[in-house]
Amino acid sequence: METTxxxxxxxxxxxxxxxxxxxxxxAVCAWISIPTTVPFTLxxxxxxxxxxxxxxxxxxxxxxxxxxxxxxxxxxxSGFNGGAGAxxxxxxxxxLGFLLCALTMWAVEAALGKSLxxxxxxxxxxxxxxxxxxxxxxxxxxxxxSGPVSLGTVLGWCVIPFIGPDLIKIAVALALSARLRxxxx
Numbered sequence: 001m002e003t004t005x006x007x008x009x010x011x012x013x014x015x016x017x018x019x020x021x022x023x024x025x026x027a028v029c030a031w032i033s034i035p036t037t038v039p040f041t042l043x044x045x046x047x048x049x050x051x052x053x054x055x056x057x058x059x060x061x062x063x064x065x066x067x068x069x070x071x072x073x074x075x076x077x078s079g080f081n082g083g084a085g086a087x088x089x090x091x092x093x094x095x096l097g098f099l100l101c102a103l104t105m106w107a108v109e110a111a112l113g114k115s116l117x118x119x120x121x122x123x124x125x126x127x128x129x130x131x132x133x134x135x136x137x138x139x140x141x142x143x144x145x146s147g148p149v150s151l152g153t154v155l156g157w158c159v160i161p162f163i164g165p166d167l168i169k170i171a172v173a174l175a176l177s178a179r180l181r182x183x184x185x
Contacts, residue, residue, distance in 0.1 A: 015058055018184065022050040022062035023069065026098075027076035037157045038091050038138075039078040044130070045169040047098045048105075048123050052177030053184045055114070056106025063102040067095070090145075093137020094158070097130030104129045116178055123170045131159050 011019075029046035033039045051059030066076060067087070075082040077095060087095055108122030135154055142149050 011058075011061075014185070018054055019058055019062045019065060022046070022054060022059065023065045026050065026062065026066040027069075027074075030076060030078045031080060033078040035079065036161070038094060038134075038162070040162070040165060041078045042169070043078070043095075043098060044101070044127065044166055045173055047101050047126070048170060048173035049176060051102050051105040051109070051122070051126075052119055052173050053181055056102070056109045060099070060102040060106050063099050067099055070095070090138050090141045091134070091158075093141075094130060094134030096137070097133040100133050101126035101130040114181075116174060119177060120170065120174050123173060127166055127170070131162075135159060 026043060026046040029042035031041075033041045047059075047063055050062045053059070054062060070076045070082045071084055071087055073083045077086045086092060104126035105119070105122035108118055108125060112118035112121070135151075135158055138158055139149060139151065139154050142154070
């Protein structure tokens, strides 16, 4: 008979269903989009809810599956885009940063537990990691294609306009996580 620790490492059918549902939620959040240099979407809300409600392990897996679906061409990214081209373009670093955000949230959960304040801290730190990775990616690819661009310019295009909306998404995700977490076992 298997040990309890080994059994906990496996995913149950329920876990896989939750991962699939939250993968779909991420796609729907991406489709709600206002086009700009980096589109305004609800994807970060989807990432925050995935980890906030499912926990670090299942939530991070939902984000990974979402990215893999997009990478193979499923139209799950903003503007109903998909394919590797979406990930290797200038805004691809922000999309890939969603996984880094989820992993950061999982790390905070592992270190500090599942309290609401730890979840909020994980969301803020995860968002910062996503911004940093996406901004570095954008700068490298933009510089190769169009010439040098300053960090201030890229922050003005890709980060500063998103800070307020992303903080609102964190507040919404925290409120929903606090209310719904007990229903997602």
